[in-house]
Amino acid sequence: MDTQNKKVVFSGVQPTGKITLGNYLGAIKNWAPLQDEYNCLYCVVDLHSITVQQVPAELRKNTMDLVALYIACGVDPNKSILFIQSHVPEHAELAWTLDTISYIGELNRMTQFKEKSRKHADNLNMGLMNYPVLMASDILLYQTDLVPVGKDQVQHLELARDLAERFNNRYSPTFVVPEGLVYKSGSSIKSLQDPTAKMSKSDPNENAIITLFDTPDEIRRKFKRAVTDSETCVRFDADAKPAISNLLTIYSLTSGESIADAEKRFEGVGYGVFKEAVADAVIAVIEPIQQEQKRLVADKAYLESVLKQGAESAERIARKTLSKVYRKIGFIPKF
Ligand code: ATP
Ligand code: LTN
Numbered sequence: 141m142d143t144q145n146k147k148v149v150f151s152g153v154q155p156t157g158k159i160t161l162g163n164y165l166g167a168i169k170n171w172a173p174l175q176d177e178y179n180c181l182y183c184v185v186d187l188h189s190i191t192v193q194q195v196p197a198e199l200r201k202n203t204m205d206l207v208a209l210y211i212a213c214g215v216d217p218n219k220s221i222l223f224i225q226s227h228v229p230e231h232a233e234l235a236w237t238l239d240t241i242s243y244i245g246e247l248n249r250m251t252q253f254k255e256k257s258r259k260h261a262d263n264l265n266m267g268l269m270n271y272p273v274l275m276a277s278d279i280l281l282y283q284t285d286l287v288p289v290g291k292d293q294v295q296h297l298e299l300a301r302d303l304a305e306r307f308n309n310r311y312s313p314t315f316v317v318p319e320g321l322v323y324k325s326g327s328s329i330k331s332l333q334d335p336t337a338k339m340s341k342s343d344p345n346e347n348a349i350i351t352l353f354d355t356p357d358e359i360r361r362k363f364k365r366a367v368t369d370s371e372t373c374v375r376f377d378a379d380a381k382p383a384i385s386n387l388l389t390i391y392s393l394t395s396g397e398s399i400a401d402a403e404k405r406f407e408g409v410g411y412g413v414f415k416e417a418v419a420d421a422v423i424a425v426i427e428p429i430q431q432e433q434k435r436l437v438a439d440k441a442y443l444e445s446v447l448k449q450g451a452e453s454a455e456r457i458a459r460k461t462l463s464k465v466y467r468k469i470g471f472i473p474k475f
Pocket of ligand 2: 150151152153154185188274275278279287288289293296
């Protein structure tokens, strides 16, 4: 990684299941184009994933699948640092420190915490509440300037900024205060079955989500079954026509055509024809990624070498920040 005066980008995705089109269009797709201009770190956040119960063998598989997927989506290990969060223990160490300046009230107010507590009432663990503090730790450890994420993470980013400022004020300037990078289009892809809910990889309804591992037939079938509205006009109107607007957004981001041009192209055709075109555009993007992902995941030696190198490079930076933090707090350095 070229470290000359470039700004730092950090982002991550949880290995909690099959990556969706929402994760791709809202986050991962935007990572590769940042690699030349910024020093990028892309992390598989496995520590976050265990806030919801995982099956160990599946977690192992999902983690390696996601590492391969990052590379298949254009993350270049020669340009960026690609690593697994649990390989760098400083994430958990800084999270503990930040916990002591986080207020229970502010964590209790987080939308994702409230939603996940409802969904996982049988496993309402402290990790679920501390989730945003660990995310702040991920970001602040690398003196990150920019964090490309989907809209649902904006509140967590605000907390990361607040914690950075709180620490800097209490001790002295230590952390860069990060900014979010949320793209106008694609930052909130909706469920195909309920356009008021976000597409989420943990949605138990398989028809609601397109995953990057779906076959072309599955993709066609899911779009065919996607809910629409009682009009027949392909027109973008997020309030009055949320389902069609979601499909238009997906079409535009995968085909490269603007929404206005797409509205013209599909003027007068029925929803059936439009949905087929959306499926084709999505398949054309996903298929080459799938092939590359499959090839990479079979090359275990390569992935392991990338991860070894990634963990070493990440830890070098993380250790520097954590030592600084410990010194400022008043901890005695190791003799
Ligand atoms: P889970 O269902 O396990 O909570 P998730 O699908 O919400 O997972 P995350 O791992 O939490 O996925 O998110 C990874 C990245 O994808 C984040 O940057 C997040 O903002 C983005 N993202 C998630 N869902 C969407 C969506 N529907 N539209 C756009 N971006 C999304
Ligand atoms: N909470 C994020 C995943 C995540 C992340 C991060 C994103 C964990 N740490 C640091 C950006 C930067 C999510 O998408 N659910």
